[in-house]
Amino acid sequence: MHCLCPLRNTLCSQLPTSTYRMLLQAKTTPVTVLRRDLTAKIKNQKLNQNIRRVDRRNAAYLLRHTTWKDLVELYEIAKPFRKWIFLGTSFMVVSSGIFLIIPRILGKLIDQFDNNTKRSEEEITMRIAKFFKDQPMALVGLLAVGALATAAKVYCLQIAGVNIVGSLRKAVYSSIIRQDMTFFDKNMVGEIGSRHAADTVIVGYSVSSSLRAGVRAVLVGVGSVGMMLMTSLELSTVSFLTAPIVIGIFKMFGRVQQQCTWQLQEVAADVNQTAIERMANMKTVRMLSAEQQSIDEYCKKGELVLDISKTEALAKGSLIGSFQFTGYSAFSSILFYGSHLINTGHITYGELSSFCLYAVLAAASLSNISGFYNEVMKGLGASSRLLELKNSQPVMNLTTGIRKTDVQEAIRFENVSFAYAGRKKTLEDISFSIPRGKITAVIGPSGSGKSSIASLMLRLYDPADGRITVDGVDLREINATAWRHAIGTVGQEPVLFTCSIRENILMGAENPESISQFQLEEAAQLANALDFIQGFENGFETMVGEHGCKLSGGQKQRIAMARALISKPKIMILDEATSALDATSDYLIRMTLDSLLKNHNLTVLVIAHRLATMQQADQVVFVNRGRIEGQGTFDEMMKVQNSIVEQEARRRGIPMNEQMSRVNTPTAYGTSLKF
Numbered sequence: 001m002h003c004l005c006p007l008r009n010t011l012c013s014q015l016p017t018s019t020y021r022m023l024l025q026a027k028t029t030p031v032t033v034l035r036r037d038l039t040a041k042i043k044n045q046k047l048n049q050n051i052r053r054v055d056r057r058n059a060a061y062l063l064r065h066t067t068w069k070d071l072v073e074l075y076e077i078a079k080p081f082r083k084w085i086f087l088g089t090s091f092m093v094v095s096s097g098i099f100l101i102i103p104r105i106l107g108k109l110i111d112q113f114d115n116n117t118k119r120s121e122e123e124i125t126m127r128i129a130k131f132f133k134d135q136p137m138a139l140v141g142l143l144a145v146g147a148l149a150t151a152a153k154v155y156c157l158q159i160a161g162v163n164i165v166g167s168l169r170k171a172v173y174s175s176i177i178r179q180d181m182t183f184f185d186k187n188m189v190g191e192i193g194s195r196h197a198a199d200t201v202i203v204g205y206s207v208s209s210s211l212r213a214g215v216r217a218v219l220v221g222v223g224s225v226g227m228m229l230m231t232s233l234e235l236s237t238v239s240f241l242t243a244p245i246v247i248g249i250f251k252m253f254g255r256v257q258q259q260c261t262w263q264l265q266e267v268a269a270d271v272n273q274t275a276i277e278r279m280a281n282m283k284t285v286r287m288l289s290a291e292q293q294s295i296d297e298y299c300k301k302g303e304l305v306l307d308i309s310k311t312e313a314l315a316k317g318s319l320i321g322s323f324q325f326t327g328y329s330a331f332s333s334i335l336f337y338g339s340h341l342i343n344t345g346h347i348t349y350g351e352l353s354s355f356c357l358y359a360v361l362a363a364a365s366l367s368n369i370s371g372f373y374n375e376v377m378k379g380l381g382a383s384s385r386l387l388e389l390k391n392s393q394p395v396m397n398l399t400t401g402i403r404k405t406d407v408q409e410a411i412r413f414e415n416v417s418f419a420y421a422g423r424k425k426t427l428e429d430i431s432f433s434i435p436r437g438k439i440t441a442v443i444g445p446s447g448s449g450k451s452s453i454a455s456l457m458l459r460l461y462d463p464a465d466g467r468i469t470v471d472g473v474d475l476r477e478i479n480a481t482a483w484r485h486a487i488g489t490v491g492q493e494p495v496l497f498t499c500s501i502r503e504n505i506l507m508g509a510e511n512p513e514s515i516s517q518f519q520l521e522e523a524a525q526l527a528n529a530l531d532f533i534q535g536f537e538n539g540f541e542t543m544v545g546e547h548g549c550k551l552s553g554g555q556k557q558r559i560a561m562a563r564a565l566i567s568k569p570k571i572m573i574l575d576e577a578t579s580a581l582d583a584t585s586d587y588l589i590r591m592t593l594d595s596l597l598k599n600h601n602l603t604v605l606v607i608a609h610r611l612a613t614m615q616q617a618d619q620v621v622f623v624n625r626g627r628i629e630g631q632g633t634f635d636e637m638m639k640v641q642n643s644i645v646e647q648e649a650r651r652r653g654i655p656m657n658e659q660m661s662r663v664n665t666p667t668a669y670g671t672s673l674k675f
């Protein structure tokens with residue numbers, strides 16, 4: 001206990017007054033109190049309240065501890081690069097061996113120059129020392145070989161590390177991209193992205209640098225301890241007396257530091273998510289004048305990072321300080337006791353010098369091992385999360401099933417019910433058909449479930465009850481990838497990717513390489529986009545900016561339409577696809593669709609808000625609160641007294657006859673029905 005007093009005083013001076021008082025009054029050991037205090041600090045309420053965590057009940061992407069299975073899996077990922085690992089380890093053995101033998105030889109060299117020392121010429125190291133005494137350049141050569149082996153080791157292990165992390169990153173990204181939509185509903189995309197990026201960097205660092213330094217530290221540590229024992233048993237005993245203290249200190253502060261690291265990873269991911277989201281939606285932030293609010297939110301979370309970092313820094317500082325204190329105490333004892341052993345003739349000057357060098361090597365290795373342990377723990381934690389993502393199996397298999405790329409009769413919703421994860425039912429027992437070669441318009445108030453019907457038809461989700469069939473075949477048995485390729489889709493808010501117009505349009509093609517310039521221009525022409533694309537200086541190579549921010553809403557929608565048409569789909573889903581277009585462009589696209597319908601037997605599901613769209617449709621399905629409340633032709637729907645269509649038209653004071661006569665002219669397409 002006495003030996004801990006200086007340590008206690010040093011540490012107490014760095015702690016908050018309350019903790020200091022606790023330590024002074026404590027009946028328990030200061031070590032226990034300090035650990036309890038630090039652990040409580042990082043678990044405090046503020047932290048838990050402020051981190052926007054992944055919803056643990058629903059999330060598929062959880063923080064968990066590493067298992068043996070993870071280690072085996074990491075080994076499997078590393079296996080293809082075992083050649084590099086083997087080479088690197090071999091170079092490491094060579095370099096560590098050389099640098100381990102050097103202190104012994106140097107010690108013996110000292111004894112070679114000391115005329116008072118009795119020399120045993122039989123000993124191999126003495127003979128080597130004699131050789132180096134005669135050939136000093138050979139010693140330089142040996143050191144150069146050691147340095148070359150170190151360089152080769154770093155190179156090989158670095159290459160292995162980069163490859164392993166690259167494979168892991170690819171596997172995880174492929175898995176994320178293949179997840180069901182439910183996965184993305186449950187998890188925050190920004191957080192997954194940030195974790196994916198941060199975790200791979202941590203694993204990369206662990207695998208390349210930490211593992212290399214750690215293995216070397218273990219090799220050198222074990223080697224130096226062995227050499228210390230060989231050099232002097234008495235001095236070794238004195239040195240090893242400090243071992244329990246070092247282990248105790250490491251256990252105490254190391255654990256706190258590790259907990260802080262975990263917490264920091266969580267908070268940092270959350271801070272990143274907030275920053276990325278705000279920066280990606282800068283226009284909205286400006287419009288809402290939410291700059292200060294965004295900065296405040298960011299700073300509040302940043303403070304949390306600071307809080308935890310302070311605790312981590314305290315633990316780290318205490319760890320290093322304590323190591324330094326014990327290290328210097330042990331070293332002084334070695335020198336004192338060593339001098340005594342020289343005086344009594346038990347060891348030589350050379351042996352004391354070698355022993356001191358080995359003790360320094362052993363201490364440095366111990367310190368590296370502790371760092372290595374922390375880094376590897378961090379890396380394992382990060383890799384377990386990545387492996388969880390990698391192994392997360394989507395319920396929906398994208399590539400198996402019957403290949404269906406067209407409809408012969410009809411797509412049928414048969415008593416379909418559906419709910420998003422954690423929500424009440426969005427659709428309840430709906431049944432209707434979408435006949436081949438016809439336009440089916442789905443109408444209804446906002447939030448009634450229209451887009452959800454489109455999502456189910458695309459098989460982004462599967463129904464909870466009932467089924468959707470294509471010519472009698474359950475959609476669950478159909479190859480999802482082929483089916484989606486057969487459908488041209490233009491969503492409510494067309495999403496463009498940060499690349500050129502050409503790349504955006506080709507994104508819709510099954511085999512982009514096979515698409516000619518003529519086909520590209522044809523699709524753009526059909527979508528009424530060719531003129532404005534050719535008007536740009538770089539034509540199809542024009543970069544659209546992040547999420548298409550360099551284009552107008554209507555231009556984005558027309559490119560999205562060209563993307564939907566590039567594969568000449570037999571089925572189309574238009575979710576208010578023309579809402580951002582002016583009346584003329586809207587009219588032209590409708591005419592295009594009309595001609596496509598006539599010439600190619602297109603089967604269309606359109607989510608309609610405009611009277612013109614409904615009038616163009618062969619049948620109109622009215623959805624309200626997730627149920628179908630009416631279906632028929634447009635005329636039939638208009639005839640139904642008090643139907644939503646009729647009510648709305650009346651509310652706007654639009655005379656029925658006039659409206660019906662105008663709907664097929666460009667000007668009429670500006671008229672929209674908002675529910």
Ligand SMILES: Nc1ncnc2c1ncn2[C@@H]1O[C@H](COP(=O)(O)OP(=O)(O)OP(=O)(O)O)[C@@H](O)[C@H]1O
Pocket residue numbers: 185420421423426444445446447448449450451452453492
């Ligand atoms: N990914 C989702 N996760 C959870 N709930 C969702 C999700 N998408 C939609 N919802 C909910 O499902 C309901 C139906 O939404 P949907 O988008 O199908 O309505 P909509 O009729 O297309 O509305 P609008 O006309 O406003 O686009 C809404 O209550 C909505 O909040």
